[in-house]
Amino acid sequence: MSGVLITGATSGIGKQLAQDYARQGWQVIACGRNGDVLNELQNKHASITPLQFDLTDFEHTLVMLRELPFTPSLWILNAGSCEYIDDGVMDTKLMARVMQINVIGMTNAIEAIQPHLQSGHRVALVGSIASELALPRAEAYGASKAAVGYLARALRLAWTSKGIEVTCIFPGFVATPLTDKNTFDMPMMISVERASQSIRKGLEKGVANLYFPTRFTWIIRLLGMLPYGWQYRLMSRFFAPKRTKS
């Protein structure tokens, strides 16, 4: 029987993945902070083992992931959060919160699962298509996800010789509690069920860089391939506020 560990399994994409893998007959280790949701998952699916801890707590993460009920062959590091910077006014505490979970939480998880990793395993890091193009208000979130993308590419280089595969996942907009808070238009947004399907299919195929939904992520990727000056001119047409005369 196949096994998967999923961080951020108490909400949105991770919760859907945990349940879909359990329905497919996988053994699932579901990680998150929300004990009520973890209990709900365990009550619904006998094959889900909950693990409750805060990924930003390095020592606790190490302890919680040291002894596992089984060794998964698939590790989906999905936990993350999003906060926006308004009007380009830097807020270091906000930046630290976002980096703490999206980047340090991710590396805490990687360090903790490292002793379990074996040849033939796959580690999937959930980034975002936001990392491919500088977007307004995404100074913190986009930068954190750019770090995740880089981390995935560098780890892939280092782990190839060990037979450990790395996938970086670049979702576009997915309807979850994370995006429910957004008040702006989210073009081509997909359901969490579709996101889970795309992720499971891509991981099954062994895709190294997994982008979905296809059309939206292609548009962003093409814009992201333009020289930075062109990107700036295009994006500022749509988003930059007009200069005010003093």
Ligand SMILES: NC(=O)c1ccc[n+]([C@@H]2O[C@H](COP(=O)([O-])OP(=O)(O)OC[C@H]3O[C@@H](n4cnc5c(N)ncnc54)[C@H](OP(=O)(O)O)[C@@H]3O)[C@@H](O)[C@H]2O)c1
């Ligand atoms: N939704 C989108 O449109 C979209 C697009 C691109 C990328 N993504 C990425 O996809 C991932 C999942 O997003 P989502 O939309 O499903 O968000 P979500 O519904 O808000 O779920 C986030 C998950 O992360 C967990 N988490 C947050 N902080 C944590 C911490 N300190 N320790 C442990 N777990 C923590 C949460 O669990 P607890 O609260 O129980 O701890 C929750 O299960 C994120 O990395 C996000 O950046 C989402």
